[in-house]
Amino acid sequence: MSATRTETPVTTASNEPTDVTGPVGSARSERLSALVQQHGALAVLVLVSIIASFSFDSFATGDNVSNMATGSAFLAIVALGMTFVIITGGIDLSVGSLFALGGVLAAWGSRHGTLVALLLPLVVCGLIGVVNGLLVARSRLAPFIVTLAAMLGARGLMLAITDEGANTYLIGKGSFLAELGQGTTLGVGNPVWIMLALFVAGAVVLRRTRFGQHVYAVGGNEDAAALMGAPVARTKIVVYTLSGVLAGLAGALNAAWLASGVTILGNGMELDAISAVVIGGTLLTGGLGYVSGSLVGVLLLKVIQNIINQIGSLDSSYQLVVSGAFLALVVVAQTWLGRRRQLM
Structure with a gap:
């Protein structure tokens, strides 16, 4: 008859769990990854500043900060519309041309009054955005090709x-339109106040409305969003229309600031807007993004440009080099964080 052998579990001196890779550790890592993705650009902006x-x-100095804020306002308004487009998984390459077109239309329309000067670029650029949205949503054409054609047109x-x-x-000079672009309120340029108001409205729409939920749902999984009853096509049409309207508005405000419709502006602005949005934490693949992050991305690009100007011995081409490096670094970080969160 063999004796029954019993094994006693080995216990450690501490009663704390020793597996840090369990649910608690995974949750902490996921929160940390989300925090880095959402606020990483802000930390870099503060450090660089x-x-x-x-x-x-x-x-x-007050003058330099004021100039940077006003100069950032126009790109920020364009980036706001781009944020909605990219969250849906799309892209809009036409915003730079719409920015220039909006400025020219505003200056041309100013001969017929401020109302015409403001409405004309909004309507024309908005209609181009509608066409982009219809071709992308209804005809299922690639956003890259559609908006590239709109850029040229x-x-x-x-x-x-x-x-x-x-x-x-x-x-x-002295017109209401000129005052809108060149005037100040409480020491801050009017374009900055308009930009801030638009960003507050954009954040509320994106986070607190059903339309905002649809934007995230379409970017996250278009088929699943359709099964849930989200109006996928309508959502895409609206975001491309919004992008066109905001690009036209930014162009009109810039023309008011410069007191003329300059035709050479807007070249490469679509790339700056995309860079700012992605640097701010919005995924290029869609489904995740932050309006506040896009504003931080714009400010970071503007600060880098200002630092290069402060150095004096470097020309403006170095801004493109640094911006490209930032963008590549952010995309790599986003990809790594995305894979890490999938493994958790």
């Missing part, structure tokens, strides 16, 4: 209005 403030005497329309750039329409 502090270093620049100690390195350059004129960086933190809008640029051609702008050149036709200005006789291939030979005519530059001016905005009269």
Whole structure:
């Protein structure tokens, strides 16, 4: 008869769980990854601004900060519309041309009053956005091709209005439109206040409305969103229309700021807007994004540009190098964080 052998479990001196890779550790890692993705650009912006403030005497002055804020407002308005488009999994390459077209239309329309000057770019650029949305949503064409065609078409329309750039329409000093672009309220440029109001409205729409939920759902999984009853096609049409309207508005405000419709503006602006949105934490694949992050991305690009100008010995091409490096780094980080969260 064999004796029954019993094994006693080995216990450690501590009663704390020793497996840090369990549910608790995974939850912490996931929260940390989400925090880095949402606020990483803000941390970089604060750090770079502090270093620049100690390195350059004129960086933190009131005039320089005011100029940076006003100069950022126009790109930020364009990036706001781009944020909605990218969250749905799309892209809009036409915003740079729509920006230039909006400025020319505003300057041309200012001869017929402020109302025409403001409404004309919004309506025309909005209609181009509607066409983009219809082709992407209803015809199921690739957003890259559709908006590339719109970019060329809008640029051609702008050149036709200005006789291939030979005519530059001016905005009269003292008009309400000029005051809208050049005036200040409480020491801050009016374009900055308009941009902030639009961002607050955009954040509320994206986070607190059913339409915002549809935007995230379409970008996350279009088929699942359709099964849940989300109006996929209508959502896409609305976001591309919104992108066109905001690009036209930004162009009109920029023309008011410069007191003229300059035809050479907007080249490459679509890439700046995409870079700012992605740097701010919005996934290029869609389904995740933050309006506030896009604003931080714009400010970070503007601060980098200002630092290069402060150095003096570097030309503006270095801004493109640094911006490209930032964008590549952010995309790599987003990919790594996305894979890490999938494994949890």
